[in-house]
Amino acid sequence: MLRVPRRTALLLSASMPVLAGCHRAEGRPTLFELLPAERTGVTFVNRLPEDTAFNILNYLYYYNGGGVAVGDVNNDGLPDLYFTSNRGPNRLYLNKGNYRFEDVTEQAGVADSEGWKTGVTMADVNGDGWVDIYVSAVSYLTMHGHNVLYSNNGDGTFTDRTKEYGLDHVGASTQALFFDYDGDGDLDMYLLNHSTHTERAISRRATGSERTPRAGDRLFRNDGGHFVDVSEQAGIDRGVEGFGLGVVASDLNLDGCPDLYVANDFQENDFLYLNNCNGTFTESIAKATGHTSRFSMGVDAADFNNDGRPDVAVLDMLPDQEKVLKTSANAESFNVFYLRLQAGYHPQYPRNTLQLNRGPLGGTLRFSEIGYLAGVYATDWSWAPLFADLDNDGYKDLFVTDGIYRRPNDLDYINYVGNEAVQAS
Numbered sequence: 001m002l003r004v005p006r007r008t009a010l011l012l013s014a015s016m017p018v019l020a021g022c023h024r025a026e027g028r029p030t031l032f033e034l035l036p037a038e039r040t041g042v043t044f045v046n047r048l049p050e051d052t053a054f055n056i057l058n059y060l061y062y063y064n065g066g067g068v069a070v071g072d073v074n075n076d077g078l079p080d081l082y083f084t085s086n087r088g089p090n091r092l093y094l095n096k097g098n099y100r101f102e103d104v105t106e107q108a109g110v111a112d113s114e115g116w117k118t119g120v121t122m123a124d125v126n127g128d129g130w131v132d133i134y135v136s137a138v139s140y141l142t143m144h145g146h147n148v149l150y151s152n153n154g155d156g157t158f159t160d161r162t163k164e165y166g167l168d169h170v171g172a173s174t175q176a177l178f179f180d181y182d183g184d185g186d187l188d189m190y191l192l193n194h195s196t197h198t199e200r201a202i203s204r205r206a207t208g209s210e211r212t213p214r215a216g217d218r219l220f221r222n223d224g225g226h227f228v229d230v231s232e233q234a235g236i237d238r239g240v241e242g243f244g245l246g247v248v249a250s251d252l253n254l255d256g257c258p259d260l261y262v263a264n265d266f267q268e269n270d271f272l273y274l275n276n277c278n279g280t281f282t283e284s285i286a287k288a289t290g291h292t293s294r295f296s297m298g299v300d301a302a303d304f305n306n307d308g309r310p311d312v313a314v315l316d317m318l319p320d321q322e323k324v325l326k327t328s329a330n331a332e333s334f335n336v337f338y339l340r341l342q343a344g345y346h347p348q349y350p351r352n353t354l355q356l357n358r359g360p361l362g363g364t365l366r367f368s369e370i371g372y373l374a375g376v377y378a379t380d381w382s383w384a385p386l387f388a389d390l391d392n393d394g395y396k397d398l399f400v401t402d403g404i405y406r407r408p409n410d411l412d413y414i415n416y417v418g419n420e421a422v423q424a425s
Helices: 322-326 334-342 411-417 420-424
Strands: 007-013 019-021 067-071 080-083 091-097 100-103 116-123 132-140 148-152 158-160 173-179 188-193 218-223 226-229 243-250 259-265 271-275 281-283 299-302 311-314 353-361 364-369 382-388 397-402
Touching (some): 067 132, 259 299
Antiparallel strands (some): 007 397, 132 148, 188 218, 353 364
């Protein structure tokens, strides 16, 4: 699933293992063509009205955007589109060919107009050969959203079978990842959640034992078509400090079992769960990396330099324009950074990171962070990275979705919300 913000950046991979910016030359055709809604029929807009009951002042992720999933829901060989709307109804567009789409939301029964929706995943959850739709949602303040599994009936309609499958989580979900972590041939699910916990003072990094039924990530094992929460026995951290914004599954250590990289916003470490191939995971971020992104947003994994090992890209919010950089809060003071290290947190820096997979060094999986070297360390307020060979040259390129409607780290805004006298004036 890709987050859908305001603008995007495209970085093309060069023949060497670095990434370079793409600039249009005069007279040369562009790599992509922007098609208007009148041409495609895709008219979805994620509208966010501002009101006093639910806004960015009482919900920091108000302008994070929704998500889009691509999948062939009717098995006609053409990829279809599903968009989540934070406050309004979601939309399903059926691909009619030649870049034309038809809105079939109502007849398919997948509008899901209640609550606050955050993301969507398409996967054949029950293994019947038809792609299903899982929508993640948030229940907070006046927005009473809940996660929904739309099971594909194979006739153009879907049925809500969330409770039947055991996936009826209510809390602060961001995204669901369906993957077979135990190698039994069916899809299990990692549920990425974020927290509405507003206290961000540095605390001694404990063991993740402080748990809540609404926040903290979950791992659900598929037991014959019913999903069972196996988070604790599998070694998944469910602490309240986790602000999960991205997750990807990839066999990072090449042992035949899918591992997980979880991108966490704010003070919580990113999680690197190495699959022990026995139903459990070992969190290994501190052993495998020297440092990570600070405000980790999206994450993707792919072998961008063709050495046979999956690498990892994580996005942050470092501006690439000097004016924005100087008018936005970014790096914390060294004293705060040092206190976080003393509290047990891994070193984190507020910029994009590109973790080059070095393989096992001394028996331990190790990454070298080369974001600066590769030229991808700063793409402003970035959401989702996507590795893909977009120009068919044999090397993975990096597509970055980017932008924010309201910038919560603007220095004027921070001065306003932190100064009662200014607010009263």
